[in-house]
Amino acid sequence: xxxxxxxxxxxxxxxxxxxxxxxxxxxxxxxxxxxxxxxxxxxxxxxxxxxxxxxxxxxxxxxxxxxxxxxxxxxxxxxxxxxxxxxxxxxxxxxxxxxxxxxxxxxxxxxxxxxxxxxxxxxxxxxxxxxxxxxxxxxxxxxxxxxxxxxxxxxxxxxxxxxxx
Numbered sequence: 001x002x003x004x005x006x007x008x009x010x011x012x013x014x015x016x017x018x019x020x021x022x023x024x025x026x027x028x029x030x031x032x033x034x035x036x037x038x039x040x041x042x043x044x045x046x047x048x049x050x051x052x053x054x055x056x057x058x059x060x061x062x063x064x065x066x067x068x069x070x071x072x073x074x075x076x077x078x079x080x081x082x083x084x085x086x087x088x089x090x091x092x093x094x095x096x097x098x099x100x101x102x103x104x105x106x107x108x109x110x111x112x113x114x115x116x117x118x119x120x121x122x123x124x125x126x127x128x129x130x131x132x133x134x135x136x137x138x139x140x141x142x143x144x145x146x147x148x149x150x151x152x153x154x155x156x157x158x159x160x161x162x163x164x165x
Contacts, residue, residue: 024149031054034153036088047071079103084106089150090118107126
């Protein structure tokens with residue numbers, strides 16, 4: 001890995017994670033699971049996304065997929081070889097696979113995904129040595145803030161359910 005991505009640290013990624021958190025809050029406001037993602041190339045955000053599965057009736061409309069699609073459109077190429085994917089929640093297998101297929105060299109996430117985590121928690125998909133390129137990961141960037149957005153959303157949903165009975 002070379003170029004601008006090679007030396008990035010968790011602190012360097014915090015401003016981009018804040019934008020991903022803003023995307024997650026947009027999802028929550030729309031009643032979607034609050035996961036947000038951005039794709040950054042050469043220090044600039046070129047793709048944004050938040051979960052829109054309910055709105056689009058699309059099980060693949062995860063934050064990462066939507067951000068990757070927007071980024072690929074912005075550069076006019078499906079290969080995002082000089083970009084980083086920044087996401088509030090550890091990617092699931094589908095989203096980790098999409099990052100691999102897009103040739104993303106760096107995946108940064110905030111909170112661990114206890115149910116479907118495919119970077120560190122359950123299935124270290126991006127660390128497999130057989131892929132055609134290496135993917136570096138940084139975990140825990142603004143993890144508490146990322147987890148808090150999710151916790152508040154699900155607490156609110158539970159409270160709504162309790163008050164309607």
